[in-house]
Amino acid sequence: MADKFSNIGGVGSKVNEQELTTLNLGPIHPATHGIFQNILKVNGETIIECEQTVGYIHRAFEKIAEHRPFYQVTPLTDRLNYCSSPINNIGWHLAVEKLIKADISKRIDYMRVIIMELARISDHLVCNSVIGVDMGALSGFTYVFQWREKIYDIYEEICGARLTTNIGRIGGFERDFNPAVHKKINEFLKEFPKTYKEFMSLLERNRIFMDRSIGVGGISAERALNYGFTGPNLRACGVDYDVRVFDPYCSYGDFDFVIPVGTGGDVYDRFMVRHQEIEESLKMIKQAHDNLPQGRHYADVPEFYLPPKEDVYTKMEALIWHFKIVMGESDVPVGELYQAVEGGNGELGFYLVSDGGRNAYRLHFRRPSFIYYQAYPEIVCGGMISDAVMTMSSMNVIAGELDA
Amino acid sequence: MALTSEIVLSKIKEFLGDDLFSSNESFGMLAVIVSSSRNYDLLEYLYKESSLEFTFLTDLTGAHYPDKKGSEFEVIYHLHSLVHNYRLRIKCGLPLENLDIRSMVALHSGANFMERETYDFYGIIFTGHPNLKRILNVDEMDYFPMRKEYPLEDQTRTDKEDKYFGR
Amino acid sequence: MGELKTNIKIVGEPEGIKGEGFFATSLSKVIALARANSIWPLPFATSCCGIEFMATMASNYDLARFGSEKLSFSPRQADLLMVMGTIAKKMGPVVKQTYIQMAEPRWVIAVGACASSGGIFDTYSVLQGIDKVVPVDVYVPGCPPRPEQILDGFMKIQDIVKNESIRRRSLPEYKELLNQYGIE
Numbered sequence: 001m002a003d004k005f006s007n008i009g010g011v012g013s014k015v016n017e018q019e020l021t022t023l024n025l026g027p028i029h030p031a032t033h034g035i036f037q038n039i040l041k042v043n044g045e046t047i048i049e050c051e052q053t054v055g056y057i058h059r060a061f062e063k064i065a066e067h068r069p070f071y072q073v074t075p076l077t078d079r080l081n082y083c084s085s086p087i088n089n090i091g092w093h094l095a096v097e098k099l100i101k102a103d104i105s106k107r108i109d110y111m112r113v114i115i116m117e118l119a120r121i122s123d124h125l126v127c128n129s130v131i132g133v134d135m136g137a138l139s140g141f142t143y144v145f146q147w148r149e150k151i152y153d154i155y156e157e158i159c160g161a162r163l164t165t166n167i168g169r170i171g172g173f174e175r176d177f178n179p180a181v182h183k184k185i186n187e188f189l190k191e192f193p194k195t196y197k198e199f200m201s202l203l204e205r206n207r208i209f210m211d212r213s214i215g216v217g218g219i220s221a222e223r224a225l226n227y228g229f230t231g232p233n234l235r236a237c238g239v240d241y242d243v244r245v246f247d248p249y250c251s252y253g254d255f256d257f258v259i260p261v262g263t264g265g266d267v268y269d270r271f272m273v274r275h276q277e278i279e280e281s282l283k284m285i286k287q288a289h290d291n292l293p294q295g296r297h298y299a300d301v302p303e304f305y306l307p308p309k310e311d312v313y314t315k316m317e318a319l320i321w322h323f324k325i326v327m328g329e330s331d332v333p334v335g336e337l338y339q340a341v342e343g344g345n346g347e348l349g350f351y352l353v354s355d356g357g358r359n360a361y362r363l364h365f366r367r368p369s370f371i372y373y374q375a376y377p378e379i380v381c382g383g384m385i386s387d388a389v390m391t392m393s394s395m396n397v398i399a400g401e402l403d404a
Numbered sequence: 405m406a407l408t409s410e411i412v413l414s415k416i417k418e419f420l421g422d423d424l425f426s427s428n429e430s431f432g433m434l435a436v437i438v439s440s441s442r443n444y445d446l447l448e449y450l451y452k453e454s455s456l457e458f459t460f461l462t463d464l465t466g467a468h469y470p471d472k473k474g475s476e477f478e479v480i481y482h483l484h485s486l487v488h489n490y491r492l493r494i495k496c497g498l499p500l501e502n503l504d505i506r507s508m509v510a511l512h513s514g515a516n517f518m519e520r521e522t523y524d525f526y527g528i529i530f531t532g533h534p535n536l537k538r539i540l541n542v543d544e545m546d547y548f549p550m551r552k553e554y555p556l557e558d559q560t561r562t563d564k565e566d567k568y569f570g571r
Numbered sequence: 572m573g574e575l576k577t578n579i580k581i582v583g584e585p586e587g588i589k590g591e592g593f594f595a596t597s598l599s600k601v602i603a604l605a606r607a608n609s610i611w612p613l614p615f616a617t618s619c620c621g622i623e624f625m626a627t628m629a630s631n632y633d634l635a636r637f638g639s640e641k642l643s644f645s646p647r648q649a650d651l652l653m654v655m656g657t658i659a660k661k662m663g664p665v666v667k668q669t670y671i672q673m674a675e676p677r678w679v680i681a682v683g684a685c686a687s688s689g690g691i692f693d694t695y696s697v698l699q700g701i702d703k704v705v706p707v708d709v710y711v712p713g714c715p716p717r718p719e720q721i722l723d724g725f726m727k728i729q730d731i732v733k734n735e736s737i738r739r740r741s742l743p744e745y746k747e748l749l750n751q752y753g754i755e
Contacts, residue, residue, distance in 0.1 A: 027662065054539060055659070056659060056662045057617050058541060059659065060692070063556050098431055145625070145630065149626065162715075163622055164619055164714065164715060226513045228460065229514075239486075336431075338463070338493065351465060366462060399617065399618060541661075542696075549695055556693070557694065558697075563699060
């Protein structure tokens with residue numbers, strides 16, 4: 001390798017292999033989306049070593065969760081993968097509902113699927129458009145963010161918030177979908193594919209994009225599995241592991257969708273896998289929305305689901321339940337469980353240990369970004385710095401999920 | 405052939421003998437409590453055994469049970485056999501006086517950060533880990549914050565009064 | 572497409588004496604006008620508020636129309652440090668170092684509840700507000716604040732820039748403030 005660069009300094013000069021430059025990528029850097037630091041040792045443009053430092057946004061979620069009742073943990077889960085917070089919220093609710101053995105109706109499941117797939121589209125849109133931005137293709141970003149605003153409109157109609165949604169409650173939803181939600185979903189399903197096609201036509205068969213992304217930042221399926229990769233990064237390597245299929249939750253078994261896989265695990269494959277997942281999510285939203293069953297928007301768990309306010313002010317039992325829930329007198333079963341959902345980045349797991357008290361005894365989040373970020377030095381060493389930047393943005397490392 | 409908890413449990417019992425302390429099945433997942441000295445052997449056996457193939461380490465974490473004298477700390481492994489679609493939980497108890505346990509990095513590369521995180525939070529030492537130092541907290545921190553005896557809030561903060569926050 | 576708006580508000584001229592072919596005003600007003608409408612922010616985006624900032628930069632809310640077309644990632648070329656998101660204690664020295672590298676005139680806006688006061692994270696690892704390490708000019712509350720709120724905070728910064736002394740750095744109160752933070 002030294003011979004390839006031995007004439008850079010002029011005729012007859014030799015690059016001393018021991019003289020490596022240290023380059024600091026982060027923690028604040030336009031290339032890193034989120035704050036984490038990579039200290040690269042480079043020889044010219046080739047990376048020899050990479051040392052990572054994370055923890056710049058460690059907010060001690062797991063410790064906070066031990067000091068908060070179950071329903072107050074939902075806003076914390078929002079801030080894990082904040083590009084697709086509804087998935088985290090609903091994953092947490094599923095974990096608690098598993099613990100209390102709640103019986104969730106199909107209507108609630110389908111409503112949850114619609115919201116989760118919208119969140120997945122929102123997350124993949126950020127990742128794909130930012131891959132473009134990192135290459136210099138800024139127009140796609142502005143097209144796509146306009147449509148994320150429409151997704152935010154739908155969230156606002158359902159729960160009132162745009163980004164950190166705190167959507168749903170343990171046992172269902174706080175309010176049913178009103179007619180405006182249905183109208184907005186229909187408009188989204190009708191109008192979004194057109195703009196999305198324009199965005200993809202900018203990048204999909206673009207010579208510059210393909211040259212910069214095919215063969216760059218690849219990892220083999222064996223190494224990816226050994227590192228614990230999940231999600232689009234693993235599916236780009238060719239392994240079709242998706243929690244929605246292996247361990248169906250929320251009636252995902254009722255829907256007709258395919259899992260896109262790539263072959264080489266490189267940047268282009270990750271981009272295309274995410275693109276195809278957006279298409280599959282659109283199909284799922286349409287199926288769920290067209291076949292939305294009738295029913296109530298919350299399950300029968302009076303110990304955890306706050307009764308409607310009109311009942312609280314007029315009926316005695318409702319008042320007592322309200323008091324019990326807020327003051328923490330509900331009976332919580334003892335047990336430990338692991339619930340996994342397919343987040344935007346992969347398998348988001350909740351390991352919950354309950355000792356019967358108001359707070360969780362131990363809550364651990366299995367965060368996909370934390371786990372696949374470990375593979376970054378192995379992928380990047382031996383390549384160029386600009387390839388390292390592309391690999392970073394295609395892996396979609398979200399800092400909130402990295403550090404928790 | 406689909407894996408069931410009886411098959412998995414009998415194979416683990418056959419391999420470990422007395423080092424398997426107990427097992428239970430809750431919420432659809434089998435959990436076994438084993439001796440912490442055999443953790444690497446057990447995970448390697450589960451990895452390499454052709455009928456089991458637990459090749460995917462889903463999660464590695466710790467927990468602190470100050471009331472369980474003799475095994476106050478626990479290291480919890482979640483394994484997944486992708487071929488058979490079967491999940492398993494393995495727990496190893498560690499006493500407060502001796503928090504050493506063998507690292508799994510040689511077998512699963514993904515255990516690297518997870519063990520550092522468990523060390524950072526609980527002080528559990530993973531012997532054989534290539535780079536066991538703090539990962540999420542500041543390097544100068546001198547205590548292990550997730551242990552139950554330490555409070556959540558920073559005790560040196562001046563702008564928030566505990567009485568207004570219900571603490 | 573919609574009708575073309577003809578009553579678009581553009582930046583007005585400051586007070587001064589007008590005449591045929593000339594306009595006389597004080598130098599400080601002109602400089603303040605120029606500074607306020609060409610602020611180059613440094614987006615110090617750490618978490619969720621960073622995504623709302625990306626939405627503010629995008630075409631729907633568009634920060635560029637206020638003069639911030641160029642985001643500068645180098646502190647030496649930035650005017651406004653926009654800290655968006657939670658700052659952990661590990662990150663505190665980085666914020667301070669970034670602030671020290673900025674050349675005068677410089678302003679700081681703390682976007683979001685976490686940057687203003689620690690937000691919902693009252694824990695051992697989170698800095699309870701960036702005003703523990705750097706002096707802050709404007710706080711934008713919210714979790715996360717809507718893009719309109721971020722723009723409102725930005726417009727308040729523009730007000731500060733327009734109305735304060737153009738040699739703020741030599742005022743004794745400012746020097747006293749920086750000394751409290753240990754910054755010369």
